[in-house]
Amino acid sequence: MxxxxxxxxxxxxxxxxxxxxxxxxxxxxxxxxxxxxxxxxxxxxxxxxxxxxxxxxxxxxxETRLDLVVAAAEEVGRRLAANFWEQVGPVAERGATPHEVLRAIRAACRSPLNLVWFEVLVAARTDAPLRARLAPTVDALGEEIYLTALRIPAVAAQPVETRQAVVSSVLHIFDGETFANAVRPGHDLDEKRLEVAASLYRVPVAGD
The missing domain is CATH 1.10.10.60 (Homeodomain-like)
Structure with missing residues (x-):
């Protein structure tokens, strides 16, 4: 049957x-x-x-290749935002040290998708239509990453007036490191860069 x-x-x-x-x-x-x-x-x-x-x-x-590239960039942005918390969240939530959190942020920055993001951003530097179309996606990703970073106790504890600048500076350190290493690896400075990034975070004291 x-x-x-x-x-x-x-x-x-x-x-x-x-x-x-x-x-x-x-x-x-x-x-x-x-x-x-x-x-x-x-x-x-x-x-x-x-x-x-x-x-x-x-x-x-x-309609155009530009439309497809913008759609792909938007998807990369969504995946990067999700990957950031997947890498950093578990570390931050278990009360890890700032150095451990920074290592997780570095790992997130070293995602292959980040290199795709850089490729598109570099192209947008001299391509005005692409730059204009990408602006909302660039702003949205930056805001999403910042709001996600605020869930990290070490970040949330920073003075409000410098908090966003500190988050941005750390990301730029690791983003630049990722991009440079993709062309010519130079891991001998990795630990020193981590120390530089950690120095941006000061522990507020009573009265701050």
């Missing part, structure tokens, strides 16, 4: 589901292409090849 479950044909995906699946493939392919061959070589042809989508299929969902 035939099992009714085996006799039931698989449900056909809706048009919306098919569209979302194709868009997801294109966004993932764009992120992978920028990561592996760089922004300049992440052409429409390269992206379509990786996604298994025709040129016509791409342009049915995105």
């Amino acid at each position: 035939t099992d009714p479950a085996e006799a039931t044909p698989p449900r056909r995906r809706t048009q919306r589901e098919r569209r979302e699946a194709t868009v997801g493939k294109l966004v993932d392919a764009t992120i992978a292409a920028i990561s592996e061959v760089g922004y300049a070589r992440a052409s429409v042809q390269e992206i379509c090849r990786r996604a298994g989508v025709s040129h016509g299929g791409l342009f049915r969902h995105f």
